[in-house]
Amino acid sequence: xxxxxxxxxxxxxxxxxxxxxxxxxxxxxxxxxxxxxxxxxxxxxxxxxxxxxxxxxxxxxxxxxxxxxxxxxxxxxxxxxxxxxxxxxxxxxxxxxxxxxxxxxxxxxxxxxxxxxxxxxxxxxxxxxxxxxxxxxxxxxxxxxxxxxxxxxxxxxxxxxxxxxxxxxxxxxxxxxxxxxxxxxxxxxxxxxxxxxxxxxxxxxxxxxxxxxxxxxxxxxxxxxxxxxxxxxxxxxxxxxxxxxxxxxxxxxxxxxxxxxxxxxxxxxxxxxxxxxxxxxxxxxxxxxxxxxxxxxxxxxxxxxxxxxxxxxxxxx
Amino acid sequence: xxxxxxxxxxxxxxxxxxxxxxxxxxxxxxxxxxxxxxxxxxxxxxxxxxxxxxxxxxxxxxxxxxxxxxxxxxxxxxxxxxxxxxxxxxxxxxxxxxxxxxxxxxxxxxxxxxxxxxxxxxxxxxxxxxxxxxxxxxxxxxxxxxxxxxxxxxxxxxxxxxxxxxxxxxxxxxxxxxxxxxxxxxxxxxxxxxxxxxxxxxxxxxxxxxxxxxxxxxxxxxxxxxxxxxxxxxxxxxxxxxxxxxxxxxxxxxxxxxxxxxxxxxxxxxxxxxxxxxxxxxxxxxxxxxxxxxxxxxxxxxxxxxxxxxxxxxxxxxxxxxxxxxxxxxxxxxxxxxxxxxxxxxxxxxxxxxxxxxxxxxxxxxxxxxxxxxxxxxxxxxxxxxxxxxxxxxxxxxxxxxxxxxxxxxxxxxxxxxxxxxxxxxxxxxxxxxxxxxxxxxxxxxxxxxxxxxxxxxxxxxxxxxxxxxxxxxxxxxxxxxxxxxxxxxxxxxxxxxxxxx
Ligand SMILES: Nc1nc2c(ncn2[C@@H]2O[C@H](COP(=O)(O)OP(=O)(O)OP(=O)(O)O)[C@@H](O)[C@H]2O)c(=O)[nH]1
Ligand SMILES: [Mg+2]
Numbered sequence: 001x002x003x004x005x006x007x008x009x010x011x012x013x014x015x016x017x018x019x020x021x022x023x024x025x026x027x028x029x030x031x032x033x034x035x036x037x038x039x040x041x042x043x044x045x046x047x048x049x050x051x052x053x054x055x056x057x058x059x060x061x062x063x064x065x066x067x068x069x070x071x072x073x074x075x076x077x078x079x080x081x082x083x084x085x086x087x088x089x090x091x092x093x094x095x096x097x098x099x100x101x102x103x104x105x106x107x108x109x110x111x112x113x114x115x116x117x118x119x120x121x122x123x124x125x126x127x128x129x130x131x132x133x134x135x136x137x138x139x140x141x142x143x144x145x146x147x148x149x150x151x152x153x154x155x156x157x158x159x160x161x162x163x164x165x166x167x168x169x170x171x172x173x174x175x176x177x178x179x180x181x182x183x184x185x186x187x188x189x190x191x192x193x194x195x196x197x198x199x200x201x202x203x204x205x206x207x208x209x210x211x212x213x214x215x216x217x218x219x220x221x222x223x224x225x226x227x228x229x230x231x232x233x234x235x236x237x238x239x240x241x242x243x244x245x246x247x248x249x250x251x252x253x254x255x256x257x258x259x260x261x262x263x264x265x266x267x268x269x270x271x272x273x274x275x276x277x278x279x280x281x282x283x284x285x286x287x288x289x290x291x292x293x294x295x296x297x298x299x300x301x302x303x304x305x306x307x308x309x310x311x312x313x314x315x316x317x
Numbered sequence: 318x319x320x321x322x323x324x325x326x327x328x329x330x331x332x333x334x335x336x337x338x339x340x341x342x343x344x345x346x347x348x349x350x351x352x353x354x355x356x357x358x359x360x361x362x363x364x365x366x367x368x369x370x371x372x373x374x375x376x377x378x379x380x381x382x383x384x385x386x387x388x389x390x391x392x393x394x395x396x397x398x399x400x401x402x403x404x405x406x407x408x409x410x411x412x413x414x415x416x417x418x419x420x421x422x423x424x425x426x427x428x429x430x431x432x433x434x435x436x437x438x439x440x441x442x443x444x445x446x447x448x449x450x451x452x453x454x455x456x457x458x459x460x461x462x463x464x465x466x467x468x469x470x471x472x473x474x475x476x477x478x479x480x481x482x483x484x485x486x487x488x489x490x491x492x493x494x495x496x497x498x499x500x501x502x503x504x505x506x507x508x509x510x511x512x513x514x515x516x517x518x519x520x521x522x523x524x525x526x527x528x529x530x531x532x533x534x535x536x537x538x539x540x541x542x543x544x545x546x547x548x549x550x551x552x553x554x555x556x557x558x559x560x561x562x563x564x565x566x567x568x569x570x571x572x573x574x575x576x577x578x579x580x581x582x583x584x585x586x587x588x589x590x591x592x593x594x595x596x597x598x599x600x601x602x603x604x605x606x607x608x609x610x611x612x613x614x615x616x617x618x619x620x621x622x623x624x625x626x627x628x629x630x631x632x633x634x635x636x637x638x639x640x641x642x643x644x645x646x647x648x649x650x651x652x653x654x655x656x657x658x659x660x661x662x663x664x665x666x667x668x669x670x671x672x673x674x675x676x677x678x679x680x681x682x683x684x685x686x687x688x689x690x691x692x693x694x695x696x697x698x699x700x701x702x703x704x705x706x707x708x709x710x711x712x713x714x715x716x717x718x719x720x721x722x723x724x725x726x727x728x729x730x731x732x733x734x735x736x737x738x739x740x741x742x743x744x745x746x747x748x749x750x751x752x753x754x755x756x757x758x759x760x761x762x763x764x765x766x767x768x769x770x771x772x773x774x775x776x777x778x779x780x781x782x783x784x785x786x787x788x789x790x791x792x793x794x795x796x797x798x799x800x801x802x803x804x805x806x807x808x809x810x811x812x813x814x815x816x817x818x819x
Contacts, residue, residue: 182739
């Protein structure tokens with residue numbers, strides 16, 4: 001960082017283009033406010049970075065919040081070992097490009113016991129690799145606040161969550177005893193071992209996220225755009241058939257079609273949608289007339305009604 | 318839409334088709350920020366059902382969500398309609414008990430505007446969660462069960478909503494299908510509510526007879542069942558409601574953090590909480606009273622030539638002054654109150670209530686400080702009158718308190734500024750948020766002075782006083798002074814009375 005910051009250097013011509021509309025501006029302001037508040041109030045924050053579109057927006061907002069300084073906390077990627085290959089490549093580029101502190105964690109127990117989505121089922125796999133893995137990483141780092149990109153419009157139990165979501169030392173969420181959260185005054189007082197999950201994107205919808213990505217020109221994993229890709233149909237989902245670890249079941253064949261993803265996670269558990277949308281405008285146009293929610297493509301949310309709440313109580317994001 | 322048409326629509330959306338229908342692209346309106354509203358009222362009046370119905374009829378419910386709703390609705394109601402409340406009541410405990418426990422935030426849009434709605438619980442035990450929703454809302458939809466009329470909880474919610482600065486109310490006289498669409502009943506409840514509204518000082522009220530369950534006067538009109546009702550549907554009212562105006566008060570920037578990326582750069586980061594600012598403006602740092610000039614307003618995108626209320630910015634000043642988190646940077650010619658004693662109204666949110674003489678943490682903006690709260694009056698919800706009453710302000714009670722600080726505090730009245738006039742109280746033992754409060758006034762600090770200390774009481778033209786107060790010398794000792802604004806007549810009366818005293 002230079003010792004002085006002349007105006008020309010501060011002016012970032014790349015981003016100074018179409019101004020945000022008042023709706024997105026209000027959402028951006030709110031998110032920046034939350035970032036700054038958490039960074040100031042907590043000793044050791046960390047930002048959960050899952051490489052998806054919400055994480056990409058979250059990272060962009062973090063850079064804005066602390067400009068002209070660096071992002072003052074590390075990014076944490078809780079990897080399962082089953083992410084799309086393109087996600088990992090993209091992640092590594094971003095970390096380098098923006099000069100970020102980065103931590104990757106893979107649950108060692110999962111690795112040692114060879115936990116896979118195929119052998120253990122999606123619920124148990126998620127439990128061990130995501131929930132337990134996240135708890136391990138947060139404990140190991142001694143983090144007292146963790147930013148997440150969750151949005152209230154994603155799911156019914158998320159719709160209930162505070163912006164500062166309090167967690168016990170065991171990382172448990174008690175939805176029946178959440179702290180009141182009035183105005184934009186956040187209560188960040190915790191005891192040692194307790195923590196909060198902070199959600200700067202709480203009030204964003206999926207459409208807001210895409211619009212913002214468009215106006216701000218935020219780079220994304222290419223899997224979000226439609227392309228001719230190989231897939232198999234399994235349990236009503238279109239599973240990308242690129243990774244050699246995907247074994248075809250009897251009756252399954254690899255098909256080819258123009259597909260894209262609305263959310264990204266573990267490739268065996270994330271379904272694609274048929275689409276011709278190869279750029280942002282087309283993605284947004286499809287989205288505005290979409291008749292199913294984005295979560296529909298995720299096996300983890302479909303296991304049972306209320307499954308997200310259960311996972312969250314146990315420490316899942 | 319008729320009941321059977323809805324049933325068919327539900328039927329048609331239970332499949333899991335992944336293809337997109339070729340429909341016209343609806344462009345969401347983006348020229349304003351979304352309207353924030355809450356539903357409130359007593360238990361089981363139909364708040365969640367109403368929002369569920371609103372989401373349903375504005376097509377905000379996607380196919381897979383509709384399928385889940387269909388599956389979870391189980392035995393449903395006599396009308397064969399899905400249980401729309403399940404779209405909101407997302408916690409397991411809520412579904413089991415059929416009640417709302419915590420606020421649910423939902424997002425929907427019509428082709429005119431977008432909305433953020435907070436569905437709040439009616440149960441008295443969860444009043445804190447209703448207050449959470451109310452604090453940020455522009456408009457309240459107050460539901461009343463047409464069969465029971467206004468209950469104490471209805472009054473509590475209306476009062477909290479009004480105290481928290483909500484000026485626009487929709488009175489939804491719900492379950493109108495269960496009283497045979499009786500117009501007299503509607504008039505009676507509306508009349509009853511208008512009396513309450515007058516006592517609360519609420520003037521903007523739209524009363525609507527409604528069946529949330531059947532979707533009458535929600536998005537579609539209810540002409541078929543109540544031809545006599547000529548007024549607007551709920552959605553029409555929401556589309557025309559106004560967003561709380563950006564305050565025209567003085568510039569306020571509660572400092573969240575100091576940014577020091579390099580040796581010679583120092584920026585103050587925060588969200589503008591009132592007014593506007595531009596380079597060259599003179600500002601005061603409170604509570605210290607130091608004066609400086611703004612040199613730059615920085616954001617990631619560009620160096621700006623102005624910032625207004627709501628903007629998250631980094632401010633650079635022209636000189637090395639001591640500014641830290643919790644301080645407030647304000648315009649020199651329109652300053653908030655600084656002092657050790659304030660009066661406030663508050664809502665007690667936890668079972669221990671608010672204990673007189675107990676020390677709490679108070680957080681307002683980015684500032685956290687120690688405070689003692691002494692309740693001196695409580696609102697009687699049945700009569701609507703304030704009773705002089707000291708002692709514990711019990712949970713869910715609405716009271717007036719004296720706040721006494723160890724160190725200078727900085728506030729506007731809530732009436733003037735919904736950000737710099739609001740605060741929460743935190744219990745230092747449990748760390749829980751125990752009250753939400755709104756500053757009403759600063760109390761005179763003169764009572765704390767030694768009585769033999771020399772003071773001068775001066776009556777001046779308001780513009781001259783403002784000029785004097787804008788000087789650096791005055792700003793520095795602002796907290797030692799006491800100020801009342803009044804008419805010349807009132808001022809001369811005070812001087813007359815003083816003369817008599819001697
Ligand atoms: N007949 C009829 N029943 C209704 C109407 N609106 C709601 N109900 C029923 O009233 C019951 C309570 O509805 P909810 O929407 O859960 O009530 P609520 O106000 O959200 O309740 P809490 O959040 O627990 O305070 C449900 O069984 C609804 O189906 C209506 O307009 N007509
Ligand atoms: Mg409810």
